[in-house]
Amino acid sequence: MRNTAITKDVQGGLTPNSVLQDLLDGNNRYTNDNLTASNVSELVKQTTGGQFPKAVILSCIDSRVPVEMVFDQTIGDVFVARVAGNFENVDILGSMEYSCAVAGSKLVMVLGHESCGAVKAACDGVELGNITAMLDNIIPAAKLSSEQVEGEANSSNAEFVAKTVENNVRLTMDRIREKSKILQEMEDNGEIQIVGGVYSLTTGKVTMI
Ligand SMILES: [Zn+2]
Numbered sequence: 001m002r003n004t005a006i007t008k009d010v011q012g013g014l015t016p017n018s019v020l021q022d023l024l025d026g027n028n029r030y031t032n033d034n035l036t037a038s039n040v041s042e043l044v045k046q047t048t049g050g051q052f053p054k055a056v057i058l059s060c061i062d063s064r065v066p067v068e069m070v071f072d073q074t075i076g077d078v079f080v081a082r083v084a085g086n087f088e089n090v091d092i093l094g095s096m097e098y099s100c101a102v103a104g105s106k107l108v109m110v111l112g113h114e115s116c117g118a119v120k121a122a123c124d125g126v127e128l129g130n131i132t133a134m135l136d137n138i139i140p141a142a143k144l145s146s147e148q149v150e151g152e153a154n155s156s157n158a159e160f161v162a163k164t165v166e167n168n169v170r171l172t173m174d175r176i177r178e179k180s181k182i183l184q185e186m187e188d189n190g191e192i193q194i195v196g197g198v199y200s201l202t203t204g205k206v207t208m209i
Contacts, residue, residue: 003039004046005076011052011104016193019054019107024206026072031204035072043075051076055107056099058172060086065113065199070206079105085118086110087137087172088179097182100192108176108183108192111206112169113199119164120155141168166209169196 014022029035056079059067067073067080079099081092088096099105112119121131122138123145145163146153155161173196177184186192197206 001037005043006052008052014106016106023071027206029072038074047076053079056105057109059111085138093180101182108194110169110172110196112165114201123155
């Protein structure tokens with residue numbers, strides 16, 4: 001049972017590596033049906049005055065990827081930014097800069113997932129309302145995959161989709177470093193790490209890439 005929220009002192013003692021290990025250990029508990037119970041009212045009380053989260057995770061909106069559960073985290077543990085297709089934009093970059101440079105988080109994780117509907121739609125060049133402009137963010141990953149994977153370059157090709165999910169995480173990490181001087185410098189100084197992972201809908205396991 002979790003009874004204590006992360007304090008400033010606890011956060012200060014964390015390293016990017018220890019946070020990554022903590023999240024992967026949590027994912028192990030998730031896949032083993034061994035999630036930690038939370039004393040919610042106690043954690044709510046302890047976090048009312050402030051928060052000292054260990055990481056910021058950029059995830060898809062997919063309902064099958066419950067981010068806090070996936071890593072067995074609770075109230076006050078992690079910032080979560082979500083957008084269909086888990087790509088960065090100026091608002092998400094600002095949110096990540098806040099998480100790390102202001103609120104002290106040690107890890108930025110870009111989390112893609114198997115069979116992502118947004119990635120599939122980008123692979124198929126779907127055009128619909130605001131979805132069209134949103135998918136523009138994922139198209140570069142699909143273009144890259146078409147140079148790397150044999151066969152049809154659309155969502156009927158499972159290998160093409162899987163490669164695009166992975167490329168989308170990698171390209172998002174690259175663009176975070178390019179577009180955020182703050183995060184890039186923090187990473188260069190060893191204050192944070194920017195990492196990428198893919199969540200398996202089949203097993204619940206997160207594999208780092
Ligand atoms: Zn998705």
